[in-house]
Amino acid sequence: MAIRQVKNPAVQIVICGDGAAKQALLEMAAGVRNVWFKGTLEANDYREMLADADLMVVSLVSGSGNSFFPSKLLSACSAGKPVVAICDADSELASVVEEYRCGVVVHPDDPGELAHWLEQLSSNPKQLEPMGRAAKELGDRFLWSDVLQKFAREAEIV
Numbered sequence: 684m685a686i687r688q689v690k691n692p693a694v695q696i697v698i699c700g701d702g703a704a705k706q707a708l709l710e711m712a713a714g715v716r717n718v719w720f721k722g723t724l725e726a727n728d729y730r731e732m733l734a735d736a737d738l739m740v741v742s743l744v745s746g747s748g749n750s751f752f753p754s755k756l757l758s759a760c761s762a763g764k765p766v767v768a769i770c771d772a773d774s775e776l777a778s779v780v781e782e783y784r785c786g787v788v789v790h791p792d793d794p795g796e797l798a799h800w801l802e803q804l805s806s807n808p809k810q811l812e813p814m815g816r817a818a819k820e821l822g823d824r825f826l827w828s829d830v831l832q833k834f835a836r837e838a839e840i841v
Contacts, residue, residue, distance in 0.1 A: 684711050686718055688798035694805045696740075697732065699724055733762035738786070738804060738811060741776065742769035745791040749775045760785060761822030765814035767800055785818035 686696055698708060699721045712718040724732060733739070739759035743751055752775050759766055766786030770776045777788045787804075789797045804811060 684715070685794035685797035685801070686712070686715055688795060689717070689801050689805075691802055691805050692717060694801050695719065697721060697736070699729070699732065729758075730762070733758065733764060736762075736764055737808070738765040738767060738814075740767045740769060742791065743771070743774055743776055745771055747771075747774065752776060756780075757822055757825050759822075760818040760825075763815045763819035763822070765804070765811050765818055767797070767804070769797065779821070783817050783821045784814065785821055786814050 686694070694717060696718045697720075698705075698712075698718065701723050705720070709720060712720075721732075739755065739762075741753050741755045741759060743753060747770075756766060756768075756776065756779070766780055768776050768780040768786055768788045769791050770788065772788065772790065780786045780788050787800050789800055
């Protein structure tokens with residue numbers, strides 16, 4: 684577990700949701716003081732958590748390729764939060780994070796690299812600022828209201 688390798692006690696990990704892997708994560712994190720678990724959050728609570736966070740971790744299972752694109756990425760970006768994307772280098776998630784420079788990409792099977800980036804980013808908040816701005820720009824490009832208006836204009840509905 685990568686968080687066990689992080690030396691900075693200020694690094695706090697909050698894991699939200701009630702997914703299938705929650706029990707395994709609870710067992711792996713037993714005794715780790717800087718990992719917190721929350722259930723599925725209501726929309727307002729989720730937005731508050733995003734506002735409080737310094738960055739978001741978005742993950743994909745290794746080998747999922749381009750079959751999945753996590754919606755969490757856009758909510759994190761809309762909140763202007765840099766992203767640590769845990770995914771294969773050839774995934775769409777990795778491509779987007781790298782292209783828009785809104786975070787860093789870490790391979791799912793490399794907890795040492797994840798620990799390195801959590802330490803690096805926590806010790807250098809100025810490094811997060813340009814990533815957060817890039818994330819916000821990406822998130823704003825995909826606001827549903829704007830996307831729907833653009834679609835309506837292009838389809839000559841409006």
